[in-house]
Amino acid sequence: MRATFPFAAILGQDEMKLALLASAIDPTLGGVLVFGDRGTGKTTAVRGLAELLPPMLVVSGCRYHCDPGANGSGCDDCQTRGRQGPLPSEMAPVPVVDLPLGATEDRIVGALDLERALSRGEKSFEAGLLARAHRGFLYIDEVNLLEDHLVDLLLDVAASGENVVEREGLSVRHPARFVLIGSGNPEEGELRPQLLDRFGLSVEVSAPENVSTRVEIIKRRDAFENDPAAFKVKWLPETRRIREQILSARNKLPKMELSQEVLERAASLCVRLGTDGLRGELTVMRAARAVAALEGSDAVSDHHLRLVAPSALRHRLRRNPLDESGSTARIQRTLEDVFCG
Amino acid sequence: MDDDERTVLELPFHDAMLAAAVFAADPARVGGIVIRTVSGPARESWLRNTLSLLDAGTPVRRVPSHIGDESLLGGLDLAMTLATGRPIARHGLLKEADGGIIIIPSAERLTAPLASRIATTMDLGAIPLQRDKFTATAPTSFGIIALDEGQSAEERPPSALLDRAGLHITLPDAASPKIDVDTFTRERVKIASRAAASIPLDDDCIRLLCELGAVVAVSSTNAILHASRILRLVAALNGRNRVSEDDIAATIRLVIAPRATRHPEEAADNSPQQSDTHDQNPDDNSSIQEEAGRLPDSLIAAAKSALPPHLLERLQSDNHHQFSKSTTGKSGDRKKSPRRGRPIGFKAGPISQGARLNIVETLRAAAPWQPLRRREIAAHCETDATNRIAVRAVDFRVWRLKSRGETVTVFVVDASGSTAVQRLGEAKGAVEILLSECYSRRDHAALIAFSGRGSELLLPPTRSLARAKRNLADLPGGGGTPLASGIDAAAELCDAVRRKGQAPSVVVLTDGRANLNRNGKPGRAAAEEDAVQAAKTLRCMGVPAIVIDTSAKPNAPAARLADAMGAEYLPLAYADADTLSKAIKAQDARSI
Numbered sequence: 052m053r054a055t056f057p058f059a060a061i062l063g064q065d066e067m068k069l070a071l072l073a074s075a076i077d078p079t080l081g082g083v084l085v086f087g088d089r090g091t092g093k094t095t096a097v098r099g100l101a102e103l104l105p106p107m108l109v110v111s112g113c114r115y116h117c118d119p120g121a122n123g124s125g126c127d128d129c130q131t132r133g134r135q136g137p138l139p140s141e142m143a144p145v146p147v148v149d150l151p152l153g154a155t156e157d158r159i160v161g162a163l164d165l166e167r168a169l170s171r172g173e174k175s176f177e178a179g180l181l182a183r184a185h186r187g188f189l190y191i192d193e194v195n196l197l198e199d200h201l202v203d204l205l206l207d208v209a210a211s212g213e214n215v216v217e218r219e220g221l222s223v224r225h226p227a228r229f230v231l232i233g234s235g236n237p238e239e240g241e242l243r244p245q246l247l248d249r250f251g252l253s254v255e256v257s258a259p260e261n262v263s264t265r266v267e268i269i270k271r272r273d274a275f276e277n278d279p280a281a282f283k284v285k286w287l288p289e290t291r292r293i294r295e296q297i298l299s300a301r302n303k304l305p306k307m308e309l310s311q312e313v314l315e316r317a318a319s320l321c322v323r324l325g326t327d328g329l330r331g332e333l334t335v336m337r338a339a340r341a342v343a344a345l346e347g348s349d350a351v352s353d354h355h356l357r358l359v360a361p362s363a364l365r366h367r368l369r370r371n372p373l374d375e376s377g378s379t380a381r382i383q384r385t386l387e388d389v390f391c392g
Numbered sequence: 393m394d395d396d397e398r399t400v401l402e403l404p405f406h407d408a409m410l411a412a413a414v415f416a417a418d419p420a421r422v423g424g425i426v427i428r429t430v431s432g433p434a435r436e437s438w439l440r441n442t443l444s445l446l447d448a449g450t451p452v453r454r455v456p457s458h459i460g461d462e463s464l465l466g467g468l469d470l471a472m473t474l475a476t477g478r479p480i481a482r483h484g485l486l487k488e489a490d491g492g493i494i495i496i497p498s499a500e501r502l503t504a505p506l507a508s509r510i511a512t513t514m515d516l517g518a519i520p521l522q523r524d525k526f527t528a529t530a531p532t533s534f535g536i537i538a539l540d541e542g543q544s545a546e547e548r549p550p551s552a553l554l555d556r557a558g559l560h561i562t563l564p565d566a567a568s569p570k571i572d573v574d575t576f577t578r579e580r581v582k583i584a585s586r587a588a589a590s591i592p593l594d595d596d597c598i599r600l601l602c603e604l605g606a607v608v609a610v611s612s613t614n615a616i617l618h619a620s621r622i623l624r625l626v627a628a629l630n631g632r633n634r635v636s637e638d639d640i641a642a643t644i645r646l647v648i649a650p651r652a653t654r655h656p657e658e659a660a661d662n663s664p665q666q667s668d669t670h671d672q673n674p675d676d677n678s679s680i681q682e683e684a685g686r687l688p689d690s691l692i693a694a695a696k697s698a699l700p701p702h703l704l705e706r707l708q709s710d711n712h713h714q715f716s717k718s719t720t721g722k723s724g725d726r727k728k729s730p731r732r733g734r735p736i737g738f739k740a741g742p743i744s745q746g747a748r749l750n751i752v753e754t755l756r757a758a759a760p761w762q763p764l765r766r767r768e769i770a771a772h773c774e775t776d777a778t779n780r781i782a783v784r785a786v787d788f789r790v791w792r793l794k795s796r797g798e799t800v801t802v803f804v805v806d807a808s809g810s811t812a813v814q815r816l817g818e819a820k821g822a823v824e825i826l827l828s829e830c831y832s833r834r835d836h837a838a839l840i841a842f843s844g845r846g847s848e849l850l851l852p853p854t855r856s857l858a859r860a861k862r863n864l865a866d867l868p869g870g871g872g873t874p875l876a877s878g879i880d881a882a883a884e885l886c887d888a889v890r891r892k893g894q895a896p897s898v899v900v901l902t903d904g905r906a907n908l909n910r911n912g913k914p915g916r917a918a919a920e921e922d923a924v925q926a927a928k929t930l931r932c933m934g935v936p937a938i939v940i941d942t943s944a945k946p947n948a949p950a951a952r953l954a955d956a957m958g959a960e961y962l963p964l965a966y967a968d969a970d971t972l973s974k975a976i977k978a979q980d981a982r983s984i
Binding site: 088091092094149150151152153157158159163166169170172174180192193196198217218236237239257258260262265268269270273277 | 505
């Protein structure tokens with residue numbers, strides 16, 4: 052495998068980076084969809100996220116890397132063991148799992164361990180991608196090209212937070228809660244509306260037109276390709292800084308203040324835009340809290356609302372699905388109305 | 393003079409050979425070559441020369457367009473697995489090509505999912521294998537040669553592929569290919585490949601490439617990245633240890649110019665220096681443009697209220713004259729898996745609702761479990777099970793089918809002068825509404841417009857709403873009404889759509905007042921006669937159609953047209969004329 056380009060060294064694309072960091076701070080945001088042209092750093096950013104994430108505490112020896120602190124939400128094994136006493140724990144990296152387009156259902160949900168079945172005639176469950184992604188990120192590049200039967204499968208698991216496998220008389224259920232990250236190019240096909248709904252935030256990326264920015268991008272890529280190891284070392288302090296930022300934001304998040312005023316403004320924004328249901332408002336609020344925490348603020352302000360509203364609402368303007376490309380402009384206009392009038 | 397002509401003729405061929413040498417020097421780093429030309433002696437000769445520049449023994453694999461995931465990415469080697477009693481992986485084509493190249497014939501017909509698998513493998517430098525019990529990353533790196541035989545601008549290889557291939561060349565169709573075999577030799581390529589890395593590339597050089605990219609509106613940074621890599625190789629091939637102007641010129645020809653989306657002259661008054669400062673606020677800029685291209689929401693709302701809901705569904709139900717609700721469900725109730733059509737793969741699943749069992753795949757799925765099951769059977773009953781194959785429900789693999797019933801809605805929009813500006817705006821609004829219906833049904837849409845300049849296919853069948861919307865917004869109006877030619881174009885497209893196994897339907901938006909006949913001659917009577925003739929042809933093809941009358945008051949010509957077409961006739965009545973005209977005035981005032 053080739054080395055991954057450091058997230059910290061990605062120039063521009065602030066909205067995308069902000070959305071990814073927000074979902075790293077608050078996994079309940081519901082994931083990020085990144086849509087845009089090729090060569091805009093979508094894939095680089097997501098793959099670079101893995102190195103940035105602070106490690107997490109897991110139950111030692113648990114193959115679903117359950118959270119030792121979570122009572123009742125771990126796998127069956129951890130729950131049984133948890134009743135007998137405190138679970139041994141250790142630190143482990145947060146998984147960022149790639150779901151490639153050619154993946155088979157077996158590998159996604161898990162299946163019987165073929166090796167053991169063949170050699171020893173034993174039935175044992177071999178965990179799939181969903182198990183590996185538990186408590187981490189599941190990344191689907193070209194998500195709009197994912198086959199329908201796999202999309203259905205993902206939607207089921209994402210909705211229930213649990214993966215159920217029945218095979219050869221073996222019945223396994225395990226928790227599978229993950230942050231879904233998708234990227235794609237809308238010119239190659241639309242995303243199914245049901246899957247679109249699943250994403251908390253959606254961002255649109257385009258290549259920077261500013262020549263100086265592009266020069267700097269090319270220079271960084273060139274330096275990275277010539278010596279990936281040295282380039283990574285150079286960017287290590289920045290990577291550490293962002294990791295610290297995520298950690299302190301996570302600590303700040305539960306104490307984040309949210310005034311009645313800000314709540315009302317978020318609500319009126321959603322009403323004016325005509326978003327369906329309450330999910331839009333909830334996402335705006337959650338994302339605004341995460342971003343406020345990231346910036347080190349103590350309370351959510353209008354500034355944070357403005358930052359997150361486009362990504363949280365862009366894909367929820369359901370009146371006219373055709374308006375997708377123009378929806379950013381529509382949100383900006385409404386934002387002006389709400390904040391100035 | 394003779395000499396001059398020769399150079400002009402040979403430049404594309406010289407470039408083609410230069411591209412071949414650059415590619416051969418470092419296939420994986422260059423990514424690939426997309427060579428656009430008809431299949432013929434020129435291409436054959438070029439390909440032979442290119443392959444001759446590679447090291448002896450370099451793996452070369454061809455990717456057939458129908459290749460399955462298992463052959464492409466790898467999977468379980470069933471024979472070996474059963475023989476050895478443990479899972480043995482089988483390499484896919486992309487692994488076999490490690491260190492070499494893959495050739496993609498008819499690249500313009502490569503599907504986006506297939507292109508995406510190849511592209512991801514190239515990005516990662518490894519196959520992310522997640523198939524049949526295998527979770528592995530098999531390192532592989534290769535370059536691609538994509539043979540693009542596309543004729544029209546629309547027939548292009550998928551963008552994933554175009555993006556990964558650094559070099560894009562076009563070879564003219566020549567009877568006697570003037571390819572100079574001796575220009576580059578394997579030795580020269582080898583030397584260059586080693587020398588390239590040490591050639592310095594200063595900031596000015598990178599800036600120059602970026603600025604040139606900006607001038608011709610090449611948006612992908614990957615393109616510039618390709619250019620910076622290829623520039624070093626070109627210089628090395630020319631025997632230099634610094635890049636020269638000639639090298640830059642050649643790189644521009646091979647990498648940047650073929651991707652240009654704008655002619656440099658158009659950008660002349662927006663010179664790089666200017667754009668540098670100008671683009672400090674690129675967001676503002678683009679949102680203004682977006683704003684200008686967008687239709688006023690009020691117009692869309694007006695058109696929406698004028699159209700009955702689920703219009704398209706009715707069109708596509710078998711009996712489209714009837715307005716009964718029972719023919720189809722709501723737009724969301726799309727059938728999950730079609731029961732008929734072309735097999736495109738298989739999936740695990742129960743045999744129900746007419747799904748067809750894929751016997752070979754079912755047996756393959758069952759095979760590895762036989763020892764385990766035999767033991768179980770032996771333990772539970774006395775019968776000797778050694779000679780039987782135990783197949784269980786979990787092994788069932790059913791065909792995944794691509795339905796022939798996929799629909800393509802062809803919109804034929806009258807953009808003539810008689811459809812006044814307001815009405816055109818409203819018609820666009822109506823088309824947008826219908827397109828959004830297509831979206832929720834996951835149908836394809838195509839757009840034909842006719843005006844004084846004849847009829848034009850603005851959008852070939854696509855599912856991309858982003859494109860449909862953009863092309864629609866850019867639709868100009870004015871001139872005569874060559875209604876017949878518009879309908880003829882629709883009929884032609886419907887025929888092509890049918891041949892692809894999809895079901896066409898037509899939506900015509902016009903006031904029916906044709907005044908240009910098929911030959912482009914003015915004359916109301918002849919033109920309307922031609923239009924009715926064209927409409928009858930469409931009817932004979934059995935294509936379901938709707939005629940939406942865009943005139944201010946429902947009128948006879950449009951109704952007559954609908955009748956000839958066997959189409960449903962719908963006057964697009966004003967919902968609220970007053971609000972509408974106000975909205976248009978407001979929009980006009982804003983755009984001035």
